[in-house]
Amino acid sequence: MSQQLIKVRPTKIELVKLKRRLSLAQRVQKIVKDRLSILTMEFLQVARETVKAREKLVESFSELYRSLSVASGYHGYMALEKELLATESEVSAIAGTRNVAGVRIPSFELTGDEKAMKRYSMIDTSAYVDRAAQSSERCLEAIIEIAELQRSLELLGKEINKAKRITNALEYVIIPSLQTTIDFLNLTFEERDREEKTRLKRVKMLIEEK
């Protein structure tokens, strides 16, 4: 691919400047590439975890529906609903952030009363309701986990895209054009040297002829 030459005066000072720019561009490229590899690794990790979390979520919800239907069959819908009203409580979670190579990723953790789901009467209910309560706790954990992972995946993906664009711009446009210009300047200087030598030889010949 032919690279665009940067319009500069063919002088030694310009060559030095261009070389400095090239090393700077290479430094930036190194950092961005490293960051990209780390981000990709994290992205793949999060993607794998998301798949697992999604499976877990589906599994826990189907288990919850099963146990709820068994419990409602055993106690009757009205009685179960009355008991479930007692389990209604606020869910509290700590929300914070963690930083992965410059990407701020959300972090959630469930806190609070572990027995929030078990505030129903133990005398009037059976083990089926206990099982349903346990399943609902697992569902809640799975929802929190999937929320964190899903958002992380989104943010990491966006950042990878951005980093890739910068790397590509540096790798395929900026650095090659700088290198081409440096090569062009070197060739120009060599050409000038050759011209100078030929001129001197010609002058020498003319002097000798006289």
Next chain:
Amino acid sequence: MPPDSAYERVLQTCLKGELKVVNSGLPKRRKLLSTLLGEKYPYVECNDGTPYLFKRKELICLAGMLSTDEQESLLLPIIIEVETNQPQAAAICGGNIEEKVLSKIIGMTLTYRDGKFRLYLPQLALIRKELKTTTQYVFSPSVL
């Protein structure tokens, strides 16, 4: 093309910006594992002023691997320095405790070279899987 100085300024800004962005998550001051375990919301403050939250599950997991004395000398988050253009990262370890924790997680002893423990990318992935919040990357300008 922008004029020379502007062009260089753009590259310099890009370089500074990249370093700033990648290192913005570094903690101002690290905390001891024992201190974090005692906190209600275990966190450290980052360079950009944002709180960096630790997962209690991870802290408990770390505490399970270490004795009480070791818990009182392990600073968190564990900093992992990424080397430029290398298929490896070097973990900056203040002592043997980090090495003990990391080698326990990856299930093998770590390579020790130039005063640092070497971690290869697959090992790093394993560590990050277990210790998401208790480890932190740093892109050192010294590698430039």
